[in-house]
Amino acid sequence: MSLGQWLAQLVSSLQDPQKVARFQQLCGVEAPASCTAAAAADPREDEKAEAHLAGESRRRERQPGAAGGPPPPGSDRNQCPAKLGGGGAPNGVRNGRATEVGPASPRRAGLLRRNSLTGEEGQLAHVSNWPLHYLFCFGTELGNELFYILFFPFWIWNLDALVGRRLVVIWVLVMYLGQCTKDIIRWPRPASPPVVKLEVFYNSEYSMPSTHAMSGTAIPVAMILLTYGRWQYPLTYGLILIPCWCSLVCISRIYMGMHSILDVIAGFLYTILILVIFYPFVDLIDNFNQTHRYAPLIIIGLHLALGIFSFTLDTWSTSRGDTAEILGSGAGIACGSHFTYKMGLLLDPPLDILPLARHPISVTLFGKAILRIFIGMLFVLVVRDIMKRITIPLACKIFNIPCDDIRKARQHMEVELPYRYITYGMVGFSITFLVPYIFFFIGIS
Numbered sequence: 233m234s235l236g237q238w239l240a241q242l243v244s245s246l247q248d249p250q251k252v253a254r255f256q257q258l259c260g261v262e263a264p265a266s267c268t269a270a271a272a273a274d275p276r277e278d279e280k281a282e283a284h285l286a287g288e289s290r291r292r293e294r295q296p297g298a299a300g301g302p303p304p305p306g307s308d309r310n311q312c313p314a315k316l317g318g319g320g321a322p323n324g325v326r327n328g329r330a331t332e333v334g335p336a337s338p339r340r341a342g343l344l345r346r347n348s349l350t351g352e353e354g355q356l357a358h359v360s361n362w363p364l365h366y367l368f369c370f371g372t373e374l375g376n377e378l379f380y381i382l383f384f385p386f387w388i389w390n391l392d393a394l395v396g397r398r399l400v401v402i403w404v405l406v407m408y409l410g411q412c413t414k415d416i417i418r419w420p421r422p423a424s425p426p427v428v429k430l431e432v433f434y435n436s437e438y439s440m441p442s443t444h445a446m447s448g449t450a451i452p453v454a455m456i457l458l459t460y461g462r463w464q465y466p467l468t469y470g471l472i473l474i475p476c477w478c479s480l481v482c483i484s485r486i487y488m489g490m491h492s493i494l495d496v497i498a499g500f501l502y503t504i505l506i507l508v509i510f511y512p513f514v515d516l517i518d519n520f521n522q523t524h525r526y527a528p529l530i531i532i533g534l535h536l537a538l539g540i541f542s543f544t545l546d547t548w549s550t551s552r553g554d555t556a557e558i559l560g561s562g563a564g565i566a567c568g569s570h571f572t573y574k575m576g577l578l579l580d581p582p583l584d585i586l587p588l589a590r591h592p593i594s595v596t597l598f599g600k601a602i603l604r605i606f607i608g609m610l611f612v613l614v615v616r617d618i619m620k621r622i623t624i625p626l627a628c629k630i631f632n633i634p635c636d637d638i639r640k641a642r643q644h645m646e647v648e649l650p651y652r653y654i655t656y657g658m659v660g661f662s663i664t665f666l667v668p669y670i671f672f673f674i675g676i677s
Contacts, residue, residue, distance in 0.1 A: 246494035247419075253426035255486055259368075260361030263428045357428045371484030372431065374477070375444035377557075383451075384565070385612065385663050389604045389671070392588075393578045395458045397521075397569050397664070398514050399451065404562035406450040406506055410443040410499065411555045412542050417441075419495075427489040434490065437551040442491045445499030446506075448481025453507060464587045521566040522573040531570075535563040539653065543645075552645060556652035564660020577668045577677065600676050607676075608667040615662045619655040627651060 245251075256262070359365050373379055380403075387396030419440035421429075429435065456470035482496040491499075521527050539559045543552055572578050581588060591597060624647055628635035631646040642648045671677040 243494060246497065247492045249422040249424075249427050249492065251493055252422045252486055252489060252491075253428070256428055256489065259364050259487055260359055261365075261428055261430065261487070262358045262360075263356075263425060357430060365487075367480075368484040368487040371448075371480035372444065372488055372490075374481050375447045376433075380561075381612070381659070382609070385608055385667075386605065388578075388663060389608055389667065390601045392459070392462070393569075393664075394518070394580045395455070395462070397565065398458055398518050399454055400562060400565050400660075401514055401517050401521075402450055402454045402507070402511070403447065404558055405510055406446050406503055407443055407558045408538060408542070408555065409506060410441055410446045410502070411551055411558070413441060413502070414438040414443070414551065415542070422489060422492050424489060429489045431488040431490055434551075434554075437554070439491055440495050441499035441502050442482070442485050442495040443499065444485050445478075445482045445491070445496040446503045449478045449500050449503040450507065452477040453503075454511070457507075457511065462586055462588060464589050518569075522569055524570075527570045528567045531563050531566045535559040536653075539649075543649070553642075553648045553652045556649045557656045560653040560655070560657035561660040564657040564662075565664050566660075567657075568661040568664030568666070571665045572668055575669075577665075577672050603676055604671060607670065607674075608663075611667055611670065612659055612662050615666075616655055616659050619658050620651065623651045623654050 384396055384400055384403075387393075387399060414437060417440045418438050421435060421439045452470075452474045456474060459465075460467060460470060478500065482500065485491040485496055486493060521531060524530070536559075539556055542555050569578075624638060624641060625635050627633070627647040627650045628641050631644070633641055633644050633647055635641045635647075642651065668677060
């Protein structure tokens with residue numbers, strides 16, 4: 233067997249959905265008997281759906297909202313189709329939905345979010361190991377919006393603003409490249425059945441590489457690279473944190489039925505490659521964002537250009553909104569850090585006092601940290617809600633789209649993209665400028 237044949241066989245083996253299903257069964261997750269029986273009754277159903285959607289992927293479709301364009305998200309035609317030869321079920325199709333509940337009364341596993349645009353929910357499943365299930369639910373949340381909106385502000389407001397800003401730079405770069413790569417490769421999610429889809433929030437996106445795995449690798453690795461030598465702590469802590477964090481996120485995606493083994497391995501290796509190439513420039517980028525005279529204009533223009541490029545890679549799916557959210561957050565945080573630096577609200581410590589020592593925890597220090605988180609997050613959530621209420625109706629009015637039903641309105645690209653980019657741009661700007669200004673004004677900075 234030649235090297236090429238061996239690699240092809242290895243890739244095929246790691247992409248096999250049966251391995252994902254066996255891992256789920258090992259962890260105590262099984263599809264209801266009614267679901268399995270339905271799949272066995274007509275095994276060609278998925279093949280027909282895949283062939284139809286693969287045919288649709290051969291031609292570029294116009295964006296939603298245009299006459300004759302594809303229907304909005306939620307219909308099979310508008311979900312990401314399987315790439316020819318990729319194997320598996322079409323990406324974004326509601327695979328293996330149980331229509332009947334057997335005597336065992338299977339429970340819908342976990343408190344996982346449904347798809348915000350399509351309304352799709354996770355499959356009914358028997359879960360016998362609930363502690364392990366909730367552990368993997370926590371692991372998958374380490375790559376979701378709730379974690380990001382708590383983690384990055386906590387670093388910027390309470391720990392080290394410089395580290396927080398540079399973590400965001402790395403996160404935006406890694407996630408953007410990951411999303412673009414998905415739309416270039418266009419591999420579908422693992423086929424269901426045999427896989428049980430416990431989470432479907434990102435089911436209408438492609439699978440390769442796993443951006444959860446990329447985020448779960450980039451954040452802990454970058455956190456150690458940025459803090460070791462800047463703060464006093466044993467390197468052993470970092471060497472323990474990285475594999476625990478990374479493996480928990482990666483394995484959770486297999487457990488949820490969202491990715492094959494190959495997806496998470498590729499995501500991990502891709503992230504390491506990105507960090508090796510781009511990490512040396514993070515310091516330069518952060519200094520430019522803070523000090524250059526025209527940094528805000530360049531930041532906004534660059535992020536918009538990157539967004540426009542990514543939107544041309546494939547037909548519309550919910551990943552377009554995720555990309556706009558990532559770029560908007562990065563642009564907002566970078567612009568906010570520029571104005572914060574100019575006004576002297578958050579000054580980085582001088583280099584001659586490094587490494588920094590950990591402050592002893594006191595009641596005052598702890599109280600101020602809690603107060604900053606409470607006030608800051610309350611302000612950020614209010615800003616997000618206000619911007620959502622403004623941007624969605626405004627976009628609907630500009631593009632003549634009915635906005636009686638917010639979910640249906642967001643199924644149009646013309647509404648979803650401005651909403652995500654502008655709203656999360658303001659959220660990022662609030663995190664690095666407006667909230668620190670409030671802290672300075674009330675004396676808790």
